Structure formats: C-alpha cells, structure tokens
Amino acid sequence: MRKPKFRRQEWHRYKKLGENWRKARGKLSKARRYQARKPAIPTIGYCSPRATKGLHPSGYQDILVCNIKDLENLDPATQAGRISSTIGLRKREVMLQKAKELGIKILN
Numbered sequence: 392m393r394k395p396k397f398r399r400q401e402w403h404r405y406k407k408l409g410e411n412w413r414k415a416r417g418k419l420s421k422a423r424r425y426q427a428r429k430p431a432i433p434t435i436g437y438c439s440p441r442a443t444k445g446l447h448p449s450g451y452q453d454i455l456v457c458n459i460k461d462l463e464n465l466d467p468a469t470q471a472g473r474i475s476s477t478i479g480l481r482k483r484e485v486m487l488q489k490a491k492e493l494g495i496k497i498l499n
Contacts, residue, residue, distance in 0.1 A: 395431045447471060451496060459489055471496040 397412045400422045412433065415423040422429045438444075447453045451471035456462050457478070465472055472495055474483055490497050 394437050397433050398430060400430070447498060449496070449498070451498075453498060456486070459486060462486055462489055462495065463493065465493075465495050467494045467496070471498050473498045 398410045399408050399413045400415045400420065402408050402410050415432070417423060422432060425432065443450075445452075449471065452469055454461075454465055454470050454472055455475055456465070456472040457475045462472055472490060474486055474497060478486065487497060
C-alpha cells in the first residue's frame with residue numbers, strides 16, 4: 392500500500408497555509424478526531440520497513456566523504472559517497488576520478 396501525501400488541514404481552502412503538514416490541534420477538528428472522509432494523518436503505521444530505513448532512495452547507505460582516505464574506506468556494494476560541500480573543485484575532480492576507479496557511486 393502506498394503512503395498518502397500528508398497535507399495540512401484545509402490546505403485547499405486557504406493558499407497562505409501551504410501544503411506542509413501541521414498537526415490538527417483544534418478542539419472540534421474533524422481531522423484530529425479521525426472522522427470519515429477526512430485526509431489521512433501521519434501515524435506509526437505508515438513507517439517504512441526497517442531494512443530500508445535511513446537509506447538513500449537509490450538503495451545505498453549515504454556516507455559523507457571529506458577526503459580520499461574516507462573514499463577508500465567505503466564498501467561499493469552497500470555504500471555511496473556524498474562529497475562534502477567544503478571540498479574545492481580541484482580536489483573534487485580528483486575524488487571523482489578515484490571513485491570511478493574504485494567503482495564507488497557518488498551521490499552529488
């Protein structure tokens with residue numbers, strides 16, 4: 392079963408509210424009381440399986456890489472690297488070349 396898109400109560404009525412989820416806190420709120428024909432509310436039943444929890448959508452474990460030594464410690468079968476934003480262009484190109492040699496996927 393697919394997880395529904397959780398939207399804020401009455402998001403369709405007032406443009407200023409936006410679609411981002413906010414918990415319904417009103418005393419007489421129909422959404423808070425789980426009344427029929429009201430939008431779904433996030434609950435623990437919608438959680439993702441333990442096997443995929445915390446993984447990147449590609450299926451790899453996301454590891455932050457700051458230097459070439461960190462890159463060499465990655466397992467290409469289960470882990471993918473994300474190059475730190477503080478790395479400059481020259482060093483980044485070297486790291487991308489090294490990742491290609493090792494067969495490691497880079498996410499950014």
